[in-house]
Amino acid sequence: MPDPDHALIITCEHATNHIPRRYALLFGDLTMPLMDHSAFDNGAAELARLLAARFAAPCFEADVSRLLVDCNRSPGHRGLFCPRLEADERDALFNRHYLPFRQSALAAIEAAVSSGRRVLHLSIHSFTPCLNGEVRRADLGFLYDPRRQGEKAFCRRWLATLKEMQPSLRLRRNYPYRGVADGFTTAVRKILPPESYLGIELEVNQRLVDEAPPVWAQLRQTIAASLAAAVAGER
Numbered sequence: 676m677p678d679p680d681h682a683l684i685i686t687c688e689h690a691t692n693h694i695p696r697r698y699a700l701l702f703g704d705l706t707m708p709l710m711d712h713s714a715f716d717n718g719a720a721e722l723a724r725l726l727a728a729r730f731a732a733p734c735f736e737a738d739v740s741r742l743l744v745d746c747n748r749s750p751g752h753r754g755l756f757c758p759r760l761e762a763d764e765r766d767a768l769f770n771r772h773y774l775p776f777r778q779s780a781l782a783a784i785e786a787a788v789s790s791g792r793r794v795l796h797l798s799i800h801s802f803t804p805c806l807n808g809e810v811r812r813a814d815l816g817f818l819y820d821p822r823r824q825g826e827k828a829f830c831r832r833w834l835a836t837l838k839e840m841q842p843s844l845r846l847r848r849n850y851p852y853r854g855v856a857d858g859f860t861t862a863v864r865k866i867l868p869p870e871s872y873l874g875i876e877l878e879v880n881q882r883l884v885d886e887a888p889p890v891w892a893q894l895r896q897t898i899a900a901s902l903a904a905a906v907a908g909e910r
């Protein structure tokens with residue numbers, strides 16, 4: 676985002692299904708990567724990297740599966756760690772993976788704010804099309820804090836642009852989760868005011884990621900193009 680007043684910063688909390696070898700026994704002596712949706716957000720890293728490249732934005736990815744430590748949960752949340760981990764293992768994962776990810780992303784966000792720019796933080800995720808028997812029909816979900824007018828207005832503009840570019844897309848706000856639920860953007864909102872920080876989570880239905888590769892590749896391009904238009908409207 677070559678704009679002196681705004682900075683785009685991208686994070687991907689559930690980028691990988693990587694389980695370091697020393698923890699493999701917790702998951703039945705893993706010999707193959709865990710492809711289950713609970714291990715990572717399939718497709719999210721691909722989209723995050725595309726957006727980062729397109730907008731020359733920094734991109735921070737968690738480097739371990741959320742099954743071990745969930746970088747989109749706050750310290751103290753009961754879903755932060757795999758329940759089978761010992762206390763020393765939790766500490767090690769927190770210090771080696773969680774903290775470096777959170778601190779480096781937060782440092783970039785705070786540095787941009789200190790230099791007088793308004794940060795648009797996009798946290799990129801994907802969701803499973805079927806959870807506990809419930810079929811989730813939306814294609815994309817935009818999560819934000821409805822009390823923050825800047826986030827609300829940005830999402831409204833982004834949704835409208837996307838709908839214009841690809842009318843068949845089913846777009847939802849604060850779906851399949853609420854934007855104010857525990858997460859990295861929610862944590863940053865507690866530190867930075869609405870004038871200097873917009874925190875938006877984008878959730879992509881994994882059904883679209885699993886479709887034919889050209890369809891997913893095209894959708895990534897459409898998301899990037901619509902974001903460019905929404906950002907231009909922000910200036």
Ligand SMILES: [Zn+2]
Nearest residue numbers: 689716800801
């Ligand atoms: Zn996620």
